[in-house]
Amino acid sequence: MAEQSTKQLTDVVPVPVQAKSDPRADFRLTPATVIVADRDARQVADYLRGVLRPSTGYLLPVVPFAVTPKIELDVTKTAKVGDQGYQLDVTQRGVTIRANTSDGLFAGVQTLRQLLPASIEAKTVQHTRWVVPGGSITDYPRFAERGAMLDVARHFFNPDQVKLYIDQIAQYKINTLHLHLADDQGWRIEIKSWPNLAKYGGSTAVDGDPGGYYTQAQYKDIVAYAASRHITIVPEIDMPSHTNAALASYAELNCDGVAPPLYTGIDVGFSSLCVNKDITYKFLDDVIGELAAMTPGKYIHIGGDEAHSTSPADYQTFENKVLPIVAKHGKFAEGWNEIAKATALPVTAVPQFWDTDGVDDATAAAAARGNKILMSPANKAYIDQQYTPDSPLGLHWAGYVEVKDAYDWDPATTLAGVTQDSQIAGVEAPLWSETIHNSDEIEYLAFPRLAGIAEIGWSPRSTHDWNSYRERLADQGPRWDAEGIDFYRSPQVDWK
Amino acid sequence: MAEQSTKQLTDVVPVPVQAKSDPRADFRLTPATVIVADRDARQVADYLRGVLRPSTGYLLPVVPFAVTPKIELDVTKTAKVGDQGYQLDVTQRGVTIRANTSDGLFAGVQTLRQLLPASIEAKTVQHTRWVVPGGSITDYPRFAERGAMLDVARHFFNPDQVKLYIDQIAQYKINTLHLHLADDQGWRIEIKSWPNLAKYGGSTAVDGDPGGYYTQAQYKDIVAYAASRHITIVPEIDMPSHTNAALASYAELNCDGVAPPLYTGIDVGFSSLCVNKDITYKFLDDVIGELAAMTPGKYIHIGGDEAHSTSPADYQTFENKVLPIVAKHGKFAEGWNEIAKATALPVTAVPQFWDTDGVDDATAAAAARGNKILMSPANKAYIDQQYTPDSPLGLHWAGYVEVKDAYDWDPATTLAGVTQDSQIAGVEAPLWSETIHNSDEIEYLAFPRLAGIAEIGWSPRSTHDWNSYRERLADQGPRWDAEGIDFYRSPQVDWK
The missing domain is CATH 3.30.379.10 (Chitobiase/beta-hexosaminidase domain 2-like)
Structure with a gap:
């Protein structure tokens, strides 16, 4: 610090009333220094210039604020x-x-x-x-994490579509994008050590629609693009169920050694990795290792939901083996709230609560042990659900989720036993893609509901007020129009 | 206000934690707007520019803080x-x-x-x-008024010398210059209705040194120069005593109708305006009227000290007639503390306490009635007194006033009955000029003592500390050297 002053702020006669020094903030007058002053201050500025010019020899022009x-x-x-x-x-x-x-x-x-x-x-x-x-x-923010999730497995969205969604969600201070990269219907990320996953497992989608996958270069590009919007990517490989695409790609991952056909329906819970084969963990070590290496964020999401074809004992065995693999690769685990049942769950793991009835003993017990819980109650935060029975897009297994429903909830009263903000990692709005195929359809389901989830995650609970929110939301309409966002013009809002 | 926004600061999703609107501060983006960002903020700044450019069409260059x-x-x-x-x-x-x-x-x-x-x-x-x-x-500041007084009557100082002193005192946040414009030895201000006052009454000085006076144009120029240094001029015409120069100029102002000779000694208290002649008040109405018309400050100083040739009854009569004249011309009166004896003293009048014994019943009574008191105790604040018996300049009738004496006092313990800061208008350092003739000699008596009076008037009492002050004062030495101020290098200070 060559620019240090030898003076103290109190080396002045008369001594000032109050001074607070900050030696790192010493300022050096240079030939480039300007004096900025508006009309009211102009006379004093000219005087100051007169004082400073003879000895410094600097120009020290007096410029109005208005010019800059x-x-x-x-x-x-x-x-x-x-x-x-x-x-x-x-x-x-x-x-x-x-x-x-x-x-x-x-x-x-x-x-x-x-x-x-x-x-x-x-x-x-x-x-x-x-x-x-x-x-x-x-x-x-009220909570550190405000997330969106995009399911690119049921239908694939190309990098430009993902980037567009990143730009859209960033406007609402969403700071996390969870990419659901693998499910029964498709594997969407290139894994160099298991190339068939993407090439074959990624080749189709729901309804036999065209598949697709991200090369590692494309994935890294998405990660970098998200970072430029101050958004962290959390990649998910769902397991042990939701794995038909992987099982179809590599026969050896199946307990019976027989690869099932690719799947393009929308059932859940029928697939399972083979819990008792060593190859399963070699596979996951490779997959998680490659993912971790190209993911700067601290979390890898390991799914864990709806493992209806895996026995409770096998589920325990499986999660207790997978969680250390995540840690081995220097990451923390996120998972659907079922992972809270794992006896080896580290306190750094984040169960994502997606249930609708407000009770889950295992997740509450994890919270009691210190795990933070990410809140995505399906009947509030799942923005793939239909708004009403007339909605042309979306499912409704969790109910109909109108704009007011997506806004009118509190993460701190969502799950019994999790009532303190400090127990909550944040909120996330998952967008499952069984019924959607393109950016317009993403937008129709995400907007306006994503904005409500974002506000719940950011703004203090004391500001929560539907009437105020719906007015502010109405102001977003012209913005979305200008941006070309095809949002749902809910009758609950007086759009402008 | 054409630039009003139709938005509120809370028209935002998610709603902010805290917002405080100021509609007068609405900001308009224009083609001249720049985005200022240092390295840490550069990426966000580029993003913002990208958001704002398409619709505004403005250049919005991102410039580093460092360039300006x-x-x-x-x-x-x-x-x-x-x-x-x-x-x-x-x-x-x-x-x-x-x-x-x-x-x-x-x-x-x-x-x-x-x-x-x-x-x-x-x-x-x-x-x-x-x-x-x-x-x-x-x-x-602790007190609204921090003043210096220059006696231009005993010796005359030309406008450039006064301006130099203005520049010097302004550095210490002195905001008032009291000009002692008339005394026995000289009348220093042109009065157009009584031209002999300046022409004849201003023609000499103490010891028969050359006199002088300010034309009204010169006086106005001094007032304007002072204003440019944020200093208010308070002009003083001392009366009813200290008036030999006026009495010598106009015979009709004397009770006996005989003009005395001009006076060049340094005695006091021998002269008096004629209290019982109407012409006296016509004279004062003219003088104060012309002075008030060219003095933007709210105070006219009417002297009033050492009226040893005026009986107490006449003094009352006189002051009770003069005070309304000041008011008639739209000004408030300042006066030496003797004016506190006037029964017609308005609460707006400011007695200037110059005594040394800390007791003055009339001034304390005025303070009790609500008059503010200006503090100039002669044994502390009279910077014309000798520093020591060896000082080549100055008198010593109030004692010797070393640097420490001029600093080590408190306006709130200077006069019995005046103990609240709210009772005190401020402080003033009078510089009488019986022994001084030029700027060097002004500087020798004023510096360093003026800085001490300035600090007493500005800085909180809690900061009062001789050891801290003398160190800060030592730092002023090189400044005064650089400015060419011939200050007294008191042995009480370790000069640098």
């Missing part, structure tokens, strides 16, 4: 907002967003977008007065 | 600092001074000067690293 209206983004020590929050200050001269991290800045940028007219989202030049309301916002 | 190191001076709503204080924040990127008024900014600028190396005061280019210590200062 600005949006300042500043990663700097920022009180109160933690590692994801931000402070946003708007004056006539500019907007300043301060945060302790670039994640926080990014969240603040999303707020700034929404403070501008909806036409800011247009793809062509609009002739509008781009005014931001004055004042200050201090903002930070 | 700046000193920002901002008259804006600033908490805690009142109408004279300031907030000064120093980071590696710049210095920001905020204040509610330009007076506050100016005070902050004086602090900034002292935070730079002393060579910043040099008159030629210095090759130094101009580093300001990092951190924050919140600062505001």
Whole structure:
């Protein structure tokens, strides 16, 4: 630090009332320094220039604030907002967003977008007065994780479709995208040591629709793109059930050594990896190893749901063997809440509660041991469910989930025994893809409901209010129109 | 306000934790807007630019903080600092001074000067690293008025000499210059309705030295110059005594109708305006009227001290007639503490306590009635007194006033009955000029003592500490050297 001052802030006559030194913040006057002053301050600025010029020899031009209206983004020590929050200050001269991290800045940028007219989202030049309301916002999330899940197994979505969804969800301060990469109907990620998984297991989809998979280069590109939107990818390989695509690709993974045919229906729970074969764990070590190596996030999701073809004892055996493989590759495990039954569940593992009845003893017991729970109650947070019986897309096994349903719940009253925010990792909105095939259909199911899940995960419980929310939601309509998002115009909202 | 946003800060999904609107601060994005971001924020800034460009069509360049190191001076709503204080924040990127008024900014600028190396005061280019210590200062004065007085009657100082003194005292947040414009030895201000006052009454000085006076144009120029240094001029016409120059100029002002000769000695108390002549009040109405018309400050100083040739009854009569004349011309009266004896003293009048024994019943009674008292105890604040018996300049009728004496006192324990800061208008350091003739001699008596009086008037009592002060004072030495101030190098200070 060559720029250190030898002075203290109190080396002044008369001594100041209050001074707080920060030696790392010493400022050096240079020939490039300008004096910024508006009309009210101009006279003093000219005086200061007069004082400083003779000895420094610097030009020190006095420039008005008005010549440089600005949006300042500043990663700097920022009180109160933690590692994801931000402070946003708007004056006539500019907007300043301060945060302790670039994640926080990014969240603040999303707020700034929404403070501008909806036409800011247009793809062509609009002739509008781009005014931001004055004042200050201090903002930070209730829960560390606000997630979306995209099922790319039942139907495949190509990298551009995934990136589009990333851009869309980022607007609502979603910071996690869980990719459901493998299920009975398709295996969607290249595994170099088991190449048939993607090549053969990824070749079809529900209803015999075209399949597809991500090469490792494509997956890494998606991970990087998500990171540029401050979103962490959590890759899921569902197991031991939901594995028909893998079992069809490699006969040796089946207990009877016979590969089943590829599957394009929408039943669940019929498939299972062979719990008592060593090859199963060699396979998973390879798969999880390759996934972990190209996933910078700390979590690998190991599924674990609906293992109806696996006995409870075998399920225990299986999870107790898989969980250490995840740890071996330097990751923590996420899994559907069934994994809470594993006796070897480490406290770092995150069960994802997806049930609808608010009771799950194993998950509550895990929470009592210190595991954090991710909340995705299917009758609230599953955004693939139909809005109403008339919805052209979606299933309804968990019920109909209208916009108000997706908003009107509290993660801290969702599961008996999990009542403290500190027990909750966050919220996630899974979007299963049995009935959807393209971005328009993703959008129709995700919007507006994703925004509600995002708000539940971010905003303080004290702000929860349907009437306020539905008005703010109505404002999102023109934004989605400008962005080309084909959202569901729920009659519960007075759209603009 | 055409730039109003139609949005609220809470029109955002997810709703922010905390928002405080300020509709007057709405910000408009324009083609001139820049996005300011350092390396840590660059990625988010580029993203924001990508969001904003398509619809606005603006360039929105992302510029690093570093390209525009700046000193920002901002008259804006600033908490805690009142109408004279300031907030000064120093980071590696710049210095920001905020204040509610330009007076506050100016005070902050004086602090900034002292935070730079002393060579910043040099008159030629210095090759130094101009580093300001990092951190924050919140600062505001203890008392509203911190004054200096210059006696231009006993010896005359020309406008340039007065301006030089203005520049010197401004550095210590002195905000008032009291000009003692008339005394027995000279009348120093042109009065157009009584032209002999200046022309004849101003023609000599103590010891028969050359006299002089300010034309009204010169006086106005001094007032304007002082204002540019955020200093208010308080003009004094001393009366009813200290008036020999006026009495010598106009015979009709004397009770016996005989003009006395001009006086060049240093006695006091021998002269008096004629209390019972109407012409006296016509004269004063004219003088105060012309003075008030060219004095934007709210105070006219009407002297009133040492009226040893005026009976107590006449003094009452006189002051009770003069005080309404000041009010008639839209001003408040300041006067030496003897004016507190006037039964018609308005509560807006400010007696200036100059006595040394800490007791003055009339002044204490005025304070009890609500008058604010200006503190200038002669044995502390009279910076014309000799430092020691060896001082080549100065008198010593109030004692010797070393640097420590001028600093080690408290306005709230100076006069019995005046113990609350709220009873005190401020402090003033009078510099009488019987023994001084030029700027060097002004400087020798004023520095360092003026800095001590300034600190007593500005800084909180809780900061009062001789050892801290003498160290900070030592730092002023090189500044004064650089400025060419011929200060007294008191042995009480370890000068640098």
